[in-house]
Amino acid sequence: MSPSDFAKITLRNILTIVLSVLIGTAGAYGIYLLQKPTYVADATAYVTAINMEGGTDSTYTGTLLAKQKVRSFIPVFTSRTTAERAIRDLGLRSRPDEVVQRIAVTAPTDSVAINVRAEGGTPESARALADAIVSAASIEIEQLEGGPTAGVRVVPMASAALPTSPASPILSRFLLMGFLAGLIIGYTIAFVRFRMDTRIRTVVDIEDTQASVVLGTLPADKLVGRDSKEAKEGEKSSFMSREALRKLRTNLRFVSIDNPPRAIVITSSQPKDGKSTVAVRLAQVIAASGTEVLLVDADLRRPTIASSLGLDETVGLSGILTGDVFLDEAVQSTSDKHLHVVAAGQIPPNPSELLGSQRMRDLLAVLKDDYQYVIIDAPPLLQVTDGALLAASADGAIVVVRSGNTRKSELDAAVRHLESVGAPILGTVLNQVNTKRMAKILNGSDHYYGYGYGYSSRYESVVSTSEAKQPAVEDVPFMSTEVPTEAAEDKRERRSRQANSSVTNTISRPLKRSPVVSTNKVIAEFSDSPEVDVDREASHGRD
Incomplete structure (x- = not known):
């Protein structure tokens, strides 16, 4: 499909496409309003190593030991025991599995910090859950490492901040998805209509039949x-219409020479x-x-x-x-x-x-x-x-x-x-x-010969004035350049009256004899007349 075809499809179905986009966007906004807001709070835990006496070990040795322990501590933060301890601390009615699904734990590479992200229906619940998970995990790790005398300890480094806006749903994201969905649906309908629409609009469409x-x-x-x-007699159509009819008249001359x-x-x-x-x-x-x-x-x-x-x-x-x-x-x-x-x-x-x-x-x-x-x-x-x-x-x-x-x-x-x-x-x-410009854009080139190359109403008035002053092009006989003489016209009228009378009598009576014989007889009788021969020559000149 060429870009021009795509443009025609778009312009022909612009209302359908726009309506689909509006419906898709409005639907997405409605879905957004039905969603429950979710808030996210982040808390950070710090892993530190201490000596057996409780004093701080050397910086290098302690940091190296803490880094080695960080990766092994992450599963503790997302364990059921940690979730159960957080539920007891906060007095929640949720199940441990539900709490685990609401938290996410990450640890930066080559770092002793552990980040905890918790989700909640309100800003306060999200912050409280993040802090509770850090506290519960530090207790669980202390017990796993051997109690207060353990060489590695997890301590809260920064309490979670109170979130000011929901993390989801995001209005702009929903509107964008609705816009794209409506656009896809609109163009799908447009392409289906384009393929199924067999109405003829241009000469090219006729040539396909x-x-x-x-x-x-x-x-x-x-x-x-x-x-x-x-279309009453004597009414004037537009200049372009008259020229189109003249061209049709001219083309009839070349149908069969x-x-x-x-x-x-x-x-x-x-x-x-x-x-x-x-x-x-x-x-x-x-x-x-x-x-x-x-x-x-x-x-x-x-x-x-x-x-x-x-x-x-x-x-x-x-x-x-x-x-x-x-x-x-x-x-x-x-x-x-x-x-x-x-x-x-x-x-x-x-x-x-x-x-x-x-x-x-x-x-x-x-x-x-x-x-x-x-x-x-x-x-x-x-x-x-x-x-x-x-x-x-x-x-x-x-x-x-x-x-x-x-x-x-x-x-x-x-x-x-x-x-x-x-x-x-x-x-x-x-x-x-x-023949309007927008219609040509919608339908493509219609091969219309047109007189729309800047001919204005002023030009048409000049043409009308010139036609009134001198014989128009229409005064030239259709099939001949010879103008019928008055004598030939009178002979044709006399012959027409006689032929009409004879043939009409044949048609008006019941078919007791073949009308073909009667018609041929009339034509034969007039064919023997030398006067008709002159008239035929004049008629051939007009034909």
Whole structure:
């Protein structure tokens, strides 16, 4: 794991880590308060050698003898007999074993001093026990050495001092242990969450799945990438969002150079990923380049496009497929003359049967003949089969992935669902990407092409002013640099009306004869007309 990964884990789980540290520290402090204080007192005994007459022997001989005896006297201080004598002297109710556990005896190297450390629940009890052990040990050693006339004697050298503070527990030590324990627990939780978190946040995460092609990334914007009524027609999104949509439009040109997709299904793995509004904005940005676009709301379960654009919701795709509505009656115009919309219409009881029918495939063939691009908003892939059926009938599908919401397993399942029906997968769109600096630090590089290299609001206002004064880049046709002439446009409109009328009549009647034959017949009749040949050349120029 690299330092950057460790930093990302820390920042993503900073609240968890801090909370764990606080809980660990508070728990350690609680344990500290429950501990009984222990005080320690130190007393010192001195080993001395005397002659038989009671006088002091020579310094050298006496010191050498005392040093030899020090090591052999230490076990006497920790013996049961010494502890019993100290218990009688102090009037304690403790057992000798308990007293022995409360004392520690040491002797410095090459010294005649013996240090006794005693523990007690109060300062007074610790001092009294230390002095009592020294006195009891001196008596026991005197008896062992032969009484008062012994050549070596142990005498108290310094009484124990009264301790002023407890030796344990130590508050700082408990707090440090609690802090370290909380830190370890916090990072353990963070690492487990990091390993188990499969949510997609960056382009790199998508590249780890079966859907490795990313056509674009859309930044978080209240008007882009949400299935809501916020994306109303004419509303302006941010400069970065508009540029992201333009790049998505450009990338579609390179999906298949020899056979570019024209009927494109926009879907997602789960609801609330923003597929409907992505479809609306993509259709708008393609139409802004002068390309004829038809936006079809094929989500016959939860339609949103008509309401978000302020169009009629009652007439639409379901009526066309059931034969209740003519095609030209269902196509609605928008403020952009190049963008037309077919709403979902009345919600039918059998959406999957309608969208997977031969009528739907025939309708898509007619629409592709009339419009340069058909953008289809389809239901989520993992909820129902509608989206996969539509993608199989269209030229391909774009799967919308919401950053921080869609999981890798869900995207893989959606891709497998499309592959199972033989639907071409054009790529994915990473939606609602947080482009703030802190988000980039948390998630790492998201390969977002960005326009965040210092472009300020002043620059955006300059761009808006220049767009108002001169033709914008969006006025250039999407798939061609040739602008359609007025004569070619009129011919295309006449041909569209005639084709729509004939094919719609076929779709609106009961299927007494194959709609494929009727559609091919209409196309064949128009193919024999030289006028259509001119129109086809103009259409190829736009395509």
